[in-house]
Amino acid sequence: MDIPYTVEIRRDTGLTNGKIGIWLFLASEVMLFGALFASYILIRTGAASWPRGDTILNVPLATINTIVLITSSVTMVMAWASLKRGRFGTFRMYMGGTILLGAVFLVIKFFEYSHKFETGLFPSTNNFLAIYFTLTGLHGIHVMGGMAVNAYFWGPGAKQWKTNPEWFTNRVEHSGLFWHFVDLVWIFLFPTLYLL
Amino acid sequence: MSHPDAVASPGPSVAHEVHHEALGFWRRYVFSTDHKVIGIQYAITGLLFLLFGFTLMMLMRWQLAYPGSALPWLGKILGDTRMPGGTMLPEFYNELGAMHGTIMVFLGVVPLAVGGFGNFVVPLQIGAQDMAFPRLNMASYWFFFLGGVTMLASFLVPGGAAQSGWTSYAPLSVIAGTGQTMWLIGMIFLITSSLLGAINFITTIIQLRAKGLTFMRFPFFVWTQFVTAFLLLMAFPPLEAAAVMQLMDRLAGTSFFLPSGLVVSGQVLNHAGGGNPLLWQHLFWFLAHPEVYVLILPAMGIVAEIIANNTRKPLWGYRSMVYSLVFLGFMSFIVWAHHMFMTGMGTAMAAFFQTTTMIISIPSVVILTALIISLWGGSIRFNTPMLFALSFLPMFGIGGLTGLPLGLNVADIPLHDTYYVIAHFHYVVAPGTIFALFAGIYYWYPKATGRKMNETLGIIHWIGSLICMNVVFMPMFLVGLAGVSRRLYDGGAGYAFAQPVLHLNAVSSWGAWIMALFQIPFIFNFFWSIRKGEKTGQNPWQATTLEWAAPSPPPHGNFATAPEAYRGPYEYSVPGAAKDFSPQFEA
Numbered sequence: 001m002d003i004p005y006t007v008e009i010r011r012d013t014g015l016t017n018g019k020i021g022i023w024l025f026l027a028s029e030v031m032l033f034g035a036l037f038a039s040y041i042l043i044r045t046g047a048a049s050w051p052r053g054d055t056i057l058n059v060p061l062a063t064i065n066t067i068v069l070i071t072s073s074v075t076m077v078m079a080w081a082s083l084k085r086g087r088f089g090t091f092r093m094y095m096g097g098t099i100l101l102g103a104v105f106l107v108i109k110f111f112e113y114s115h116k117f118e119t120g121l122f123p124s125t126n127n128f129l130a131i132y133f134t135l136t137g138l139h140g141i142h143v144m145g146g147m148a149v150n151a152y153f154w155g156p157g158a159k160q161w162k163t164n165p166e167w168f169t170n171r172v173e174h175s176g177l178f179w180h181f182v183d184l185v186w187i188f189l190f191p192t193l194y195l196l
Numbered sequence: 197m198s199h200p201d202a203v204a205s206p207g208p209s210v211a212h213e214v215h216h217e218a219l220g221f222w223r224r225y226v227f228s229t230d231h232k233v234i235g236i237q238y239a240i241t242g243l244l245f246l247l248f249g250f251t252l253m254m255l256m257r258w259q260l261a262y263p264g265s266a267l268p269w270l271g272k273i274l275g276d277t278r279m280p281g282g283t284m285l286p287e288f289y290n291e292l293g294a295m296h297g298t299i300m301v302f303l304g305v306v307p308l309a310v311g312g313f314g315n316f317v318v319p320l321q322i323g324a325q326d327m328a329f330p331r332l333n334m335a336s337y338w339f340f341f342l343g344g345v346t347m348l349a350s351f352l353v354p355g356g357a358a359q360s361g362w363t364s365y366a367p368l369s370v371i372a373g374t375g376q377t378m379w380l381i382g383m384i385f386l387i388t389s390s391l392l393g394a395i396n397f398i399t400t401i402i403q404l405r406a407k408g409l410t411f412m413r414f415p416f417f418v419w420t421q422f423v424t425a426f427l428l429l430m431a432f433p434p435l436e437a438a439a440v441m442q443l444m445d446r447l448a449g450t451s452f453f454l455p456s457g458l459v460v461s462g463q464v465l466n467h468a469g470g471g472n473p474l475l476w477q478h479l480f481w482f483l484a485h486p487e488v489y490v491l492i493l494p495a496m497g498i499v500a501e502i503i504a505n506n507t508r509k510p511l512w513g514y515r516s517m518v519y520s521l522v523f524l525g526f527m528s529f530i531v532w533a534h535h536m537f538m539t540g541m542g543t544a545m546a547a548f549f550q551t552t553t554m555i556i557s558i559p560s561v562v563i564l565t566a567l568i569i570s571l572w573g574g575s576i577r578f579n580t581p582m583l584f585a586l587s588f589l590p591m592f593g594i595g596g597l598t599g600l601p602l603g604l605n606v607a608d609i610p611l612h613d614t615y616y617v618i619a620h621f622h623y624v625v626a627p628g629t630i631f632a633l634f635a636g637i638y639y640w641y642p643k644a645t646g647r648k649m650n651e652t653l654g655i656i657h658w659i660g661s662l663i664c665m666n667v668v669f670m671p672m673f674l675v676g677l678a679g680v681s682r683r684l685y686d687g688g689a690g691y692a693f694a695q696p697v698l699h700l701n702a703v704s705s706w707g708a709w710i711m712a713l714f715q716i717p718f719i720f721n722f723f724w725s726i727r728k729g730e731k732t733g734q735n736p737w738q739a740t741t742l743e744w745a746a747p748s749p750p751p752h753g754n755f756a757t758a759p760e761a762y763r764g765p766y767e768y769s770v771p772g773a774a775k776d777f778s779p780q781f782e783a
């Protein structure tokens with residue numbers, strides 16, 4: 001039994017099932033991070049004192065990480081565009097690059113975290129660090145999730161390119177939409193936590 | 197998970213059997229991707245949890261009716277940590293209370309209404325072969341199952357299950373025992389399950405509609421599931437965020453919900469402080485108010501289907517019902533703080549939230565009124581589903597109307613922490629939603645099994661439940677108006693002002709216990725009818741919507757040929773037509 005509109009577009013909606021699915025998922029993600037940002041605002045406005053992010057956190061490292069993630073979004077688009085042009089080899093290269101950049105992001109994040117722990121700064125220290133670790137931790141889990149899906153499409157999932165290239169291209173596009181969202185969350189996190 | 201054999205019993209379709217031969221037992225019944233099997237898995241799990249949650253409540257009702265007396269033999273079984281000498285400990289009472297609410301809402305009613313009926317009926321009603329993402333659908337059930345197991349397992353950890361109410365208000369919940377951690381982890385599983393389900397429902401309804409089935413030709417039930425899915429999708433993530441923060445508070449020692457200088461048992465708590473307990477309430481009710489509509493909307497959908505079918509006339513005001521429904525869904529996101537008038541939020545905020553609350557009552561009244569007017573001039577068939585559906589109308593009406601004073605700040609403050617609130621929302625959910633769910637089970641049972649449930653047993657179940665529900669909940673209005681708090685472990689026995697209404701506690705309790713007896717005919721009927729019920733064809737109720745175009749039970753893939761919708765959903769008694777129903781699927 002084949003579910004209709006998995007690959008082909010439904011005429012009256014102009015969409016495939018997967019496209020609607022991923023956008024709905026992103027809508028719920030907006031609510032998830034939106035709730036955390038709202039909590040941040042409520043706790044900060046109610047606090048007697050609140051440190052400036054750059055007095056505690058490492059802004060240069062975070063700036064590098066911002067550049068890393070934005071670059072990975074570019075390679076993600078290139079990976080999808082390569083499939084659209086039928087070039088599987090370049091897709092592999094760009095997708096591999098996206099995964100590597102995600103890993104670079106996590107490694108830098110790891111050094112940031114471990115430096116905090118070494119200097120005795122923990123989530124329990126104060127509410128600034130509590131929200132910092134919660135938001136960046138949750139974001140980090142999203143990065144890992146995105147990397148896992150991308151790694152699947154780079155590796156075992158790529159077999160589908162031979163049997164159903166159109167569907168495979170769509171799935172990479174959906175994975176890309178998620179990756180851009182994760183990138184976008186970081187672009188909000190960076191100024192909110194590190195600069196304000 | 198057990199599963200009625202009848203789904204696989206020889207149906208009218210030969211292709212059905214041939215197809216099923218290809219799948220082994222595990223893929224067919226346990227890890228199935230067929231929306232009907234998943235729907236039935238959800239429904240049966242949900243029904244079992246409803247029974248379990250009801251049992252917890254029956255135990256509590258003993259303590260409320262006869263505070264401090266030893267419970268005969270059951271007390272011994274539950275052991276010294278819960279009921280030493282058969283007398284219930286306050287901690288155990290709190291456990292029962294918190295878990296009754298959690299289980300009824302998140303593991304009973306929602307899985308049955310959305311997971312069960314939504315999964316089974318929606319694809320059939322829109323003429324689809326299955327859900328848009330069948331494997332995601334299976335994952336959704338198993339996440340729900342894991343959440344349920346986690347919640348049940350929490351009874352076994354030291355200190356027992358969560359004891360901070362189904363709302364888990366901070367800071368009490370943050371300093372509570374291990375059971376609360378299990379509660380939060382269980383909730384994250386349940387939230388994940390709901391999100392996957394919601395994405396699947398919306399996509400399926402938009403994409404997999406049959407040819408000719410425009411949105412305004414949807415059966416009302418499909419509309420209710422559509423709006424419900426949006427509520428689940430957008431309202432649950434903030435609770436997930438809140439659950440993550442409470443887990444951080446409990447496990448990583450953060451202070452999101454702990455204010456500075458919090459004193460517990462005479463000692464200042466050693467924590468950073470600076471958090472806000474009200475933040476939890478806001479995030480919780482941001483979910484939990486839309487959740488109220490998640491509980492009630494599918495019920496309205498079921499009732500609308502059954503009323504149209506059994507009055508043999510179109511629903512009155514279908515369009516205004518749909519518009520009201522969409523408006524209701526939207527408004528449900530901006531009324532949450534009416535649960536929080538007690539926090540002293542100030543008149544400006546209270547004025548906003550009581551205004552939105554008064555506004556949201558309008559679409560509910562429009563839908564209920566349209567359903568009542570639909571009865572006018574119909575030649576009504578009083579079968580079991582219809583009796584349950586008809587009882588829904590006044591019961592939901594009582595629940596809704598008694599809610600109005602609670603929506604107004606000034607009236608809410610004296611009533612909010614009393615039994616009045618318990619009576620109010622139980623009228624909405626218990627004789628309201630649960631009656632609609634019973635109606636739905638009797639109505640769609642022939643579709644799932646090819647046999648009808650027994651009418652006599654059904655009517656005994658209905659009349660007994662209807663009377664008992666009112667015996668349970670009507671006295672609670674009086675107890676509440678007398679000012680008895682709803683959180684007392686002795687039901688108010690320790691207060692002089694409560695003495696004149698105390699005897700009503702026993703009335704409610706006996707109502708609950710007798711109601712349990714009236715569920716026996718239902719349970720018996722449910723299993724007996726799988727093999728012995730009256731055999732039916734594909735359209736036993738002479739109904740008009742698309743699910744009745746499929747064989748009963750429908751095979752994997754549902755329809756022999758893709759159905760097409762030629763007209764609106766409720767064309768009953770069309771003048772000049774040969775019969776009193778003109779199905780959507782007949783040209």
